[in-house]
Amino acid sequence: MNLATAPTFHPTMRHLFASLALLPLVLAAQNNLTPAPPSAIKWVSLAEAQANVKKAPKPIMIDVYTHWCGPCKMLASKTFTDPKLAEYVNKNFYAVKFDAESGEEVTFNGKTYKNPTFNPAMKTGRNGTHELTQAIGSVEGRIAYPTVVYMNENLEIIAPVQGYMTPEQIEPILKYIGEGAYKKQDFPSYKAGFTGAWVP
Secondary structure, X not given: OOHXXXXXXXXXXHXXXXXXXXXXXXXXXXXXXXXXXXXXXXXXXXXXXXXXXHHOOOOEEEEEEOOOOHHHHHHHHHHOOOHHHHHHHHHHOEEEEEEOOOOOXXXXXXXXXXXXXOOHHHOOOOOOOOHHHHHHHOEOOEOOOOEEEEEOXXXXXXXXXXXXXXXXXXXHHHHHHHXXXXXXXXXXXXXXXXXXXXXX
C-alpha cells in the first residue's frame, strides 16, 4: 500500500485495530498454558488436620519449629519447597506447622496444651517451650529443632525425627509412612531395600 494514499482512521479505530492484531498472540499463549505442578506444601492448622483426618484418614506430618532456628528455616526454604517432596506430602499427608515456643493454647486429641513460660516480650527470640512440643517432639527426653513429627490417622505418634534433612534424606521416611510400610516392618529393614527417586 502506498503510504501517501493510505486511508486515515480515527484514533479510536487505530487502537481497536492494534488490539485485534494482538488477539491471535494472546489466544495462542492461553492455549499453551498448562497447570503448574505443586511446588509448595499445603499447610493446615492443627485443628484442621484433626478435623480432616476424621473425614479422610491419612497420616499427619507436623513441622515443629522456632523463629530463631537456622536449620528450621533451611528445612522450610530448601526441603519443603522441593516440588517432588511437596507433591508427595500434599497427596499422602496432612501437613501442619507448629511453633514450638508459641504462646497459643491448643487442643490436641482431646487435651489442652499451653505454654506457661511464654514471655510476650520475647516473641522474636528464644522463649518457653510449649507443652505440646514436650508431648510430641521429645526424643529420649531431649527437644531439638527442627523436629518433624509423624502421626498415624488415629493421632498416635509414629516417630519424631529431629534435625535438618534434605529432600533425598527425608524421602525414605515419608514413603515409609505414606505407603503404610511402618505397619509391617521396621525402618532399618525398609530403608535397606529402598531406592530413592528424588535425586538432587
